[in-house]
Amino acid sequence: MKARPITTVKTVVTGIEAAGTGIKLLTLADPDRWELPPFKPGAHIDLHLPNGLVRTYSLCNEPADNTRYVIAVKREAEGRGGSRALHDEVGIGDVIGVSLPRGGLEPDARIGRYVFVAGGIGVTPFLSMARHLERAEQAEFTLHLIVREEVPLAAHLGALIERGRVVVHRTSRTGRPDLATLVGEGGSETLVGCCGPEGMTDDFERVTAAWPAANVHIERFVAPPPVIDPDAKPFTLSLARSGTEIQVRAGQTMLAALQEGGIDIATSCCGGICGACKVGWLEGQPVHRDRILSPYERERYLMVCVAGSDTERLVLDL
Numbered sequence: 001m002k003a004r005p006i007t008t009v010k011t012v013v014t015g016i017e018a019a020g021t022g023i024k025l026l027t028l029a030d031p032d033r034w035e036l037p038p039f040k041p042g043a044h045i046d047l048h049l050p051n052g053l054v055r056t057y058s059l060c061n062e063p064a065d066n067t068r069y070v071i072a073v074k075r076e077a078e079g080r081g082g083s084r085a086l087h088d089e090v091g092i093g094d095v096i097g098v099s100l101p102r103g104g105l106e107p108d109a110r111i112g113r114y115v116f117v118a119g120g121i122g123v124t125p126f127l128s129m130a131r132h133l134e135r136a137e138q139a140e141f142t143l144h145l146i147v148r149e150e151v152p153l154a155a156h157l158g159a160l161i162e163r164g165r166v167v168v169h170r171t172s173r174t175g176r177p178d179l180a181t182l183v184g185e186g187g188s189e190t191l192v193g194c195c196g197p198e199g200m201t202d203d204f205e206r207v208t209a210a211w212p213a214a215n216v217h218i219e220r221f222v223a224p225p226p227v228i229d230p231d232a233k234p235f236t237l238s239l240a241r242s243g244t245e246i247q248v249r250a251g252q253t254m255l256a257a258l259q260e261g262g263i264d265i266a267t268s269c270c271g272g273i274c275g276a277c278k279v280g281w282l283e284g285q286p287v288h289r290d291r292i293l294s295p296y297e298r299e300r301y302l303m304v305c306v307a308g309s310d311t312e313r314l315v316l317d318l
């Protein structure tokens, strides 16, 4: 059996703080208080929970402060169990393995204006971006936070709200704001981002459909239902580093075939939205079905949990 090395970092829970109704902020640190692997503003980490679940969260703290990882967890009673475990079972001193941070805001000197739109707890990836951009003073930015009434992470957003960098829209008082008005004119010098419930991210996608793809960043909470391709054909995965060949049956996911073949792949959402299962591809023609890779990234990477193949043979960088 050949295994792909999975890199996790051992952390301990050093802080738990209430941050709004049903929301906890967890602070994770190296057991010996060494610096943790660096990250970009708004990057994500996968938490490998003691009960075996793997869940992805945005880092809320600033990259300048990499002695800790701070995440906000909203308890979803009807969710898949990760947030319940973090709320109900995890305490100070518990050990949690985390992945290396991935994603986040790439520095780009061409961008002069950032507009972020967040729904409720969807504010988390933008919190560290907002703090970072405010500190960097290189570009204009506004974070529009759309909530029914209560502002999540209020203690951490208060100063940004006072300075007008975060604008709160309470739908209980003013109804839903018009997303097109919030983002304004598109252009290569403007980067817009959205994270929130499905209806909001779908609307945002429609509003920015004509924008350059590289200037639109959308994060989803929930993976869309899996795509069933009735015309799917079997294909062969060729693993370039090991020389192994793995058959993918018609309708089977690459992830399932790789796992059957004894290849360990990090996963979290299993629906193409979190980025955990990203693998490089070298030859062939993948069918991308994820909602996270940019067009540029798709030329080199695919997400094995949802991608298919248009060719009989696909060579992966594994």
Ligand code: FES
Binding pocket: 266, 267, 268, 269, 270, 271, 272, 273, 274, 275, 276, 277, 278, 290, 303, 304, 305, 306
């Ligand atoms: S496991 Fe989340 S994108 Fe594949």
